Amino acid sequence: MNSEIVILMPVYNPREEIINYIKELKKERYSIVVVNDGSDEKYHSIFESLVDDCTIINYPVSKGKGNAIKKGLNFIKENNQDRKGILILEEDYPIDKMTQLNELFKQEKIFFIHTKGKRIFSKIFSMIYHQEFKNVDSRIIGFSMKYLDQMLKVDENCYEVQVLIDCVQKEITVKEIVVDQNKECFHLKNNNRNILYVIFLHLFRFISSSVISSVIDVLLAWLLLDVLKIWMTSDFWRIAIASLVARVISTVENYIYNKKIVFKERTETKQTAIRFLILTVVITILSTLFVYVFSTLGIMSEKLAKPVGDLLLFLLSYNVQMKWVFSKE
Template identity: 25%
Template sequence: MGAYDNCIILIPALQPDERLIQMIHGLHERGFHKIAVTDDGSSDDRQKYFQEVEIMGVKVIHHSKKMGKGVALRSALRLADEKIGESDFYITADCDGQYSPEDIEKVAKELLENPDCFVLGVRTYERKKGKKVRFWLNSCQKLFFRITNHGKECPDPRSGLRGFPASLKKLALCTEGKSYDYELNFLDAAIQKTPVVVVPISSETHNINETSHFRPVVDLLGMYLKFWKYLFTSNVATVFDLVFFIIFESLFSKLGTISIFVATICARAISGSVGYILNRYISFQSKLNPGREMVRYSIVFVCQMAASGILVSLLSVIPIPTVIVKAIIDTILFFVVYNIQKNWVFAEK
């Protein structure tokens, strides 16, 4: 029996090397014997590493092609259920030397002390020569995470070293995302349900690791895919609003000045409907009751319009062009509404 037999380690692996073997040895030495690994489409010459860890007692599942880290993590979790059984806690890690067995044990200890919490291993990024890119990328992501999550802070949103209780297993399995976006989506969803505890871990192995499959710019953009889709659908709805405003203003031109009001209401009704459809099926890919969502979306939509109009009117006394005031207010409301739609209108309950 190991010291951490109530913990299962989940490891997605793509093109592993000797460090996977070393990591398993290190985990066994510390009492971790329940480990599930996903081979995410690695080449034939790397299969020897999976065969070796299987001999060491690790459960392995193979993907015929690369599916992405998110899919690999869900596969490892299902494999653990089938081949290892139920567990109180789950810890996700990587195979390429980013997180040491010592750091994994730190997360496990914190998880045992806080069994109802989501534990995140947090790296420290310093503004040093050769590390400035990662420092600024992490700083930008922390800010972006805070803006898109109701002001909640997370010192290392893209850390793959996480521990969570069995109560979050169902959420982990149903969270969407194929690649690194899965990790952010799961973090977003988890912090809505349980407190987050952070554990300082080493960042040196990550900084010198040359075989990491993480592409800083491309994958960071992909992690926020839901937000970029929301930005796209919002712009499409805005185009609909402008086009139909022009059409309706022309149709109701005989009504005089009231034609602007009528055209605005009609155009907003159409653009709001388009926005709801696009956000439901593209941005948030919701599978929940459309009736409930439509009511909530309508409430948010009307409140957003009212808030924009009222705030612009109140702040029009400021000696700044009204168009600039409106642009600032609408930008702030854009992020506020994104959070509300993500966590209330289209939220998984």
Template identity: 25%
Template sequence: MKFLVIPAFEPDEKLIKLLEEVSALNLFQIIVVDDGSGDKFNNIFVEAEKYAIVLVHGVNKGKGAALKTAFTYIKGLNEDGIIVTADSDGQHTVSDIIKVSNSLRIDEAAITTGARYFTGKVPLKSKVGNTITKYIYFLVSGLFLNDTQCGLRAFSVSSIPFLLSINGDRYEYEMNMLLLAKKNGLSIKEVPIETVYIDDNSGSHFSPVKDAVKIYGEIFRFTLSSIAAFATDYAAYGLLSLLFAALPTSLMLVFSNVGARLISSTLNFNINKKFVFKHSEKGKGSLIRYFSLAAGILGLNTIILLGLNTLSGGNIYLLKLIAELACFAISFTAQKLFVFKMKNEKEKKSIARLPILKKEEEPCVIRNF
């Protein structure tokens, strides 16, 4: 069985055109999620019911929440198969939907994502946004993807527990999916697709500021935390270098660097645990992992510092700055994937069993079977 999931918020006739074309192929069970579009758009969804199962959110919850609602519905069907997600605004062609769905096996632990290469007439905000995001993603994950924002993706039904465990209800959900895939044993592969923008992407509900903050929020918080820790580390390094000034240069660098890192890492651990990764694990597990990582980063940092001093000599404060910048990406990736793991396996299984909607929220309505 192949499922095509289309989250839709205030769609227009482009959604109906897509549904007509896909339905004519008789390849997919189509599921559309009306994400709180309101009465004004009832005629669109009544028409959509001719081709698809329509699930309805009483209020707008966001693209991530709409996808989770569809995944929960599919999970309840107890059918093996492949899930393809596509946008409702006409940016994904039927041929590309088929191409992405055919790129994945039912038993494959992977995410296939469409990859646009942004040739031709592309809105500037889309081109700039994708460029920034893909390099940030590379910095964080070590994996280079040409297109991290494409909503055309495919995964097996067996991946649903993972998909439901991912944080985020809006556009950040799709980025979190890519960030956590490797950690959960899912490979990521790209399939080239057409770059289609209609009316300069005027139908998009993506907010460049509000949604960007959600997508990049964790990275921003980590950067600010790192700046605070670096300022503390750098100040302590300067004071300790004066204290150990009588020692040979190599010893002075080692003692100053180690002492400064002990001070700054204590501050950094507490900020990252409480405010950056919002990690709730009790006990000393994350503390032990953090200082094990800190020891490794410190060793690497010190080797870089000594190496730069040996090769070039020069200002020891400038060398310290270069060494810190070199270790930044490694530190973020390791802390996210190793130190402050989102959930342990027991917690993941528990989350996968929870319903998507809270008791006080209006339940999802199935308009068509």
């Protein structure tokens, strides 16, 4: 089984210990691809010592770990597609334990191996993506060859975190393996600020979509609330029609943006469109009732009640879209 696994190692300014580690991997019949991500000249002798033990891809200038990983994956796609799986190693993992991973490759699983990470990152990740991991920045990732094209589409900024998010969004079950201690790293660690940025990016996209949609919705509703006074005497139906027309127009923008950018076409168009329409109807009814009740009771004006109500419904909409509208189930 070892000969059917390709080990990909993004490397930057490595220590000499990597030489013996790779030679030991070679003895176990693993295919090894090392991407030298612009290491300093004084480290060139280390790579020269490895030319007989692995394939080395050299880049004169460092373009980042994520870029190195994707370059390596592209090389594997072109030269090693007959293999069963790929193991991305950013730190050394006990060779005697690697055979235990063979079953995961046979089951065509995606798995992450790491120590416990920052608890705050795990909690934030769980709040946004509704799935908790001990560490969101894994330095060892394994997957069967059938996921290679998917892995090549993942953004390279904090690649490891992006892979985890992508798996959660696509509802792919992943295996988490927690180990006791950190090992020798082959490349620089991800910056904490970048990790937080990537974790929040999905929510930022949803917020931006919602803000644009809400601005369109509120401005149209305000306009229609005034215009419809000319023909309508019933406040309830005037508010209902203004809310409905404004919501239909803003919904088209919101649906297209969320499907293409936020949730990235996770399901068939017909299914998501129907679910999104149902959600829109429910949100519109709740928004209409909120505006009518609060304005009728004199708690706030109808023009103020509209954005306040929509703000309160924001989290409901996000969670329903995440768990149901754009869910595969």
